[in-house]
Amino acid sequence: MSQPLLDMRHVSISYDGETVVRDVSLQMNPGEILGIVGESGSGKSTLLRSVMGLLGSGGSVTGGEIFYKGQNITHRKGEEARKLRGPGMGMIFQNTGAALCPVRTVGDQLCECVREHTDMGREEIRGQAKELLGKLGLSDGDRILDSYPFELSGGMSQRAGILMAMILKPDLLLADEPTSALDVTVQKQAVREMMRMRDLYGTGIVVVTHNIGVVEYMADKIAVMYQGKLVEYGDAGTVIRSPQDPYTRKLTDAVLRVRRRQA
């Protein structure tokens, strides 16, 4: 197979001298969906942020290397790192409403983002945005674009989040607990929309969540994290059905499943 989309080699991350991620190695190919599961504090979100280069103050990659399409992006800073965010990789947050400036419209912020990376005109951007929203099954794109973040419902808000992350057609989409704030009915819709992005644009997706159901439904590969370490990593079916690591076993056993009628 060709070059991996994302390749993490022995990555360790610490915040103010305290190691929160230890020696994690992961690889994913273009168009693949990788699910990272683990409980709160397991380091899964930190890992995601290190790929974006957004560890924040006090956080740094203290060991190992991160490659994006063969380029070492571990210690990229400033402009170099910024240019990758958007066209190279997009991010979806748990609460899209909060990840957007509250006093500016969605469309305004979308244009700001696109114009940082291209010289498209506003109308052109809106056109592309509406086209993308159309693919998410939303005919009335203007309404989302002209709304302020607080005006959107949970489901709408998550669509705006997908739009923001996908407008520049990045090859890698990072989703941090994208469905945790949503009701179950909306959750399934959001999951389907993300998968549709993969089908349409061949985007590789990393989804971090504590919800095993979501990962089981959408991921090709699953990584299980526990106390900052990667305890299990493999094909989704294998990890769920025959977990090797004791923690993974405990985790999969703990998931309560709805007993449906045997079809």
Place this chain on the structure above:
Amino acid sequence: MKRYILKRVLQLVPILFGITLLSFILMNVGTADVIDVMESSTGSALTEEEKQEMREELGLDRPLPEQYGRWLLRALQGDMGESFVSGRPVFPEFVSKLPATISLTVSSVLVTILISVPLGILSAVRQNHFTDYLIRFLSFIGNSLPNFFVSLLLIYFFSLKLGLFPVMGSSGGWKSIVLPTLTLAIAMASKYTRQVRAAVLEELKKDYVTGARARGVRERKILFGSVLKTSMLTIITLLALSVGSLLGGTAIVESIFMWDGVGKMAVDAIAMRDYPVIQAYVIWMAVIYVVINLATDLIYHYLDPRIRLGQEEA
């Protein structure tokens, strides 16, 4: 929006009523007999009959609620009584001195904004760097200096030692406003710089900043496009609140610099126990403050879509 303005203006009515009532009570409770005060401040000796006559003439023998009603009616027509000392009507006197105070206030607010908004932002952006520590240190000093001390220090150094500005009075052209403005601005800017810093820091911590970074938006754009836009809302409100302490501060500063505004008028009146003047001063300063706060609230309302649109839905 129109409905909101109307609502807010209507809400003012009880407040204004309260202001007048409180001022009236203040001037009538715990005071010595007004006529005695008048007697001593004009320096004329009056007989008991003459005093009684004057009381009847002024309606001072009536029950207090009635006195209040009469007084309020007259006040609404712009008649706030006559000064015990000069015998001239108080309200025109107040109005004639207001421009001096307003120009001092406005210049202080402008200087405050010019100093503290850039410094506050700089301090927040360079949090925990040398610049931040220096700005915080300076604002700390400014915060601990009472304005009467600052004015005396400024006079001592700039007027007496360096001879750059006139010591007092409002007749020296633009130069005479510099020191009083600086005095008021130093105190206000010190407080306000900290508030701007805190407001910007608060916004910088929010998720939307991470969100914008994740979309590859330049730091400069995040700061000036989003962060300032949101923190400006807090900053405007805080500015309006600081105007309150400014309006109070003018009294001391005006009297030190002999700046012929309403503050000095009030301080002079206090020495003479010239109650009608003090009363007019208190009421009108409160009214001005209330109007400023109302204006701020409406601006805030207009600028913040969260509130603007939330209201329209209702």
Place this chain on the structure above:
Amino acid sequence: MAGRKRKAGRAAGYKLLIFGILTLCVILIAVFAPYLTPYDPYAQDLSNALQPPGPDHLLGTDRYGRDMLSRVIMGSRTTIFSALLLVAIITLAGGAVGIVCGYYGGKLDSFLMRVSDVFLAFPGMVFAIAAASVLNRGVLNAVIALACISWPRYARITRSQVLAVKDAPYIMAARLSGSGTWKIIRKHIIPNIAGQVIVTAVLDIGTMIMEISGLSFLGLGAAPPTAEWGSMMSNGRSMLQTAPWVILSPGCAIFLTVMVFNLTGDTVRDFLDPRYRGKRRRE
């Protein structure tokens, strides 16, 4: 991240200790002022008037020949005690109103809040100036005047704090456990809101010192010959050019005292800041 928090928390603890000791020193000076003055602060000696600072009189003398150092030390009493009294009054009065309003709500709440709106409509010093001018001259009256205008702010802060914790699950749990209203206020609400109110109060001491001496400066506070920093400066105004020490010594005394209280206030706030209080990180 926990490591940094712990470190910051400990640093705030040390700072609190240092500034606490400083504050204590200032208060002790005020308490023992009569025993610390090198001269009688009220003894006039016209032959010795307006002496510049020197070995005999470290801070010089005023126009009646009174020792400035002694007067500054004595003046700390008036200013600091009245500021502490003032802050205590408004914290307790405003706090009580705020708790009642926040917890019970309803008509009493609306009424008291409208009343506080009226007080808040006055620029603070403007009202204090007027009130102090109506009352007779004296520090206590200056305190009363400032208390009248300052309590609503505390009522507001306390009320909003009460509203913030009132519906917390632990309060509901306490109600379900059968605890009465008074017990809930005393055992669960007051301890949980006290921090914020105390921070506001400590941060206000400095401001109040400045306002009280400001009123005295205008001749509305301490009456002569009482040694009070604001009135000492007011009396020395005309001698700014000839004898600046008469103004500088009380002025610096105010500045340093206010600074000590402000620093302490800031440190108390940092110390009580929930970010430093070992709460578990939520992801």
Place this chain on the structure above:
Amino acid sequence: MQNILEAKDLKKVFYKNRVPFEAVDGVSFHIGKGECLGLAGESGCGKSTIAKIITRLIMPEEGSVRLDGKVQMVFQTPQDSFDPRRTLGDGIMEGMRNQGMGKKQAKERACEMLDLVELDRKFFYRYPHEASGGECQRAAIARALAVEPQLLICDEATSALDVTVQAQIAALLKRLQKEGGMSLLLISHDLALVQYLCSRVLIMHQGRIIEEGTPDEVIQDPREPYTRLLVESVL
């Protein structure tokens, strides 16, 4: 079977920007002695409001609640359900002390309760922020059970916890309910949890109860379209 709780025609209206919003719109149900009833629905459907009405934390506009005995509640956010300035032990003892129990006796019983919820006795002296979410939730259950309630309401009691801890708390609730014979009202959006614990379930939607039955009936053969959507959405 005797009913421990009967709620009739409950109605509660909230106002948001003066627009009335019927959080609970004519809800009637009952809970039998020793029964575990599930109340499921999405956020905003009114299920937490019902819990507050039963515990008299809020008053309904209409309707009545008849409750035989004491009711206790376990909340969603474990750490916030204990006073941050008091130890977990203090919290557990509060109810018993209010019933007039002596300090020593209350402490003894609080420790027994900690044993019951499989929590080390050292947690008696811990503050909420010194315990994990799961530990706080166990302590909250201990506090609720200490006063021997006839009805225990769990309002999303496991939702804020990690998956593995959720399973432990669910197992604990199941054991306690079986052993103690008390009634349990389980409010949750998690159908799997409801199916695991409850013998009967009510599905709520927009302030009304739209479907009722055993969890297996409702999940395997939903009658209402909304219930079907809910069931199908579970991944």
